[in-house]
Amino acid sequence: MPPNPQTLMLMLLGDFVLDRDVCVFSGSAIDVLGRLGVSSHATRSTLTRMVNRGLLKRQRDGRKMYFGLTARAADLLHDGRSRIWEAGAVNDRWDGTWTLLCFSLPESWQRERHGLRSQLAWSGFGPLQGGLWIAPGVVPAQDIVTGLGLSAHARVFHARAADLTDIGAMVRDAYDLSEVSARYQEFLDRWEGPAPFEDPLAARLSLTAEWLGAIRRDPRLPVEHLPPGWPAARAQKLFRDLEAAYLEPARAVAEDLLDLQIDCI
Template identity: 30%
Template structure:
């Protein structure tokens, strides 16, 4: 979660929320204006854009007016589209849905790929069932398969679907596979920061565009990392008073109130 609220992360969040509404590029001057609204200065915007360009996520492209701008690459659009299914999910599954297991073996001569593989599985929401055996809810299978193929890691991994049959109760096993205390802390941090923002908005009748844009972008940037850290397990497998459902509700209400209102601020300077 350390990536959130950095200039680079905020730029990705901006493109995810608003930058896909047009097929064209976003002028550099507009990126600077729009990121200034959330406290990012021009040098930080330019530096972060350069890093995102080197990673192949942004591509330089002239706007319709001929000014310099940046558009999402095809890969970046696919990543954001995949992210939408998690970030804007309706809620946790109603009941246990089965599991997908990732069993991997990486030769010692290629041990650097072992670290990449572990990092990617963790980012996808997998927990550790045993050394070299990772587990996640079955619904993550397709995304896992596509991610491993895209990164050229599929040759080292076997994927299985399965049901937990024992010997421990599944809820007890889940508490070993994931660090639930750490996940709960992430949700509580989100709530501490953004629940008062929601309360303030729901106490007022107007929704000014710039304020809506600023608060929505900050909330989205905090929230979009959580559905990857947290695999969103069925309620019966989680401790009582799990804060994840409350944090999802807070983000959902902020999204409904602020996203479209904030678009008006984005469009003020559109070419």
């Protein structure tokens, strides 16, 4: 499924605004997303919603409106950058350690339960049974429960599985491997053939957004406990090859297209 306008906007800002102390003119954003098939009305609505959600700040210069990143949006983009370039999609250096988190919340705490489960899934956890979730490696799970104000209702452990434990079966119980695999296969199906966009800037933004969509819910399970032919490595190589090919042509297009304002407040 193609990325939504907000995701494409974040990719644009991550490439050309993040860590640069600049804002981008709304008209430039409309031009760029227009190359991806997003209408000007949809782009303006997206900018407004992102301001209301605390992701963007805006400032006027004459008749022009410029948009810059808030600290919250910058944190999201730095996290995405880390997942793409540092963590990657292939966990071939696992040391055998698991992080275990067990929690018990009152039945009436539906919102808190949903928030905790969402953040655990984002951080690579899968539900093993009841209120027990696991993730490969050492994960700062205590930060998750503390940030949600749930420290009194959760416990975190780091452990290794005993020799008699069937880790492959445990992984299949805790994670929907078919869903994770399908996201990588969808990425491969879309990008292994002819590029969906001739414009290099549009292609790069869409490529990065779709790759982040593929890896963002991947728990990075150890490769030795994944099914044969797991598509993550092939998909990651394809992404990196295409990203490198699009980089300079996309920058050249952006340099002519983007109206950036320095010293963004």
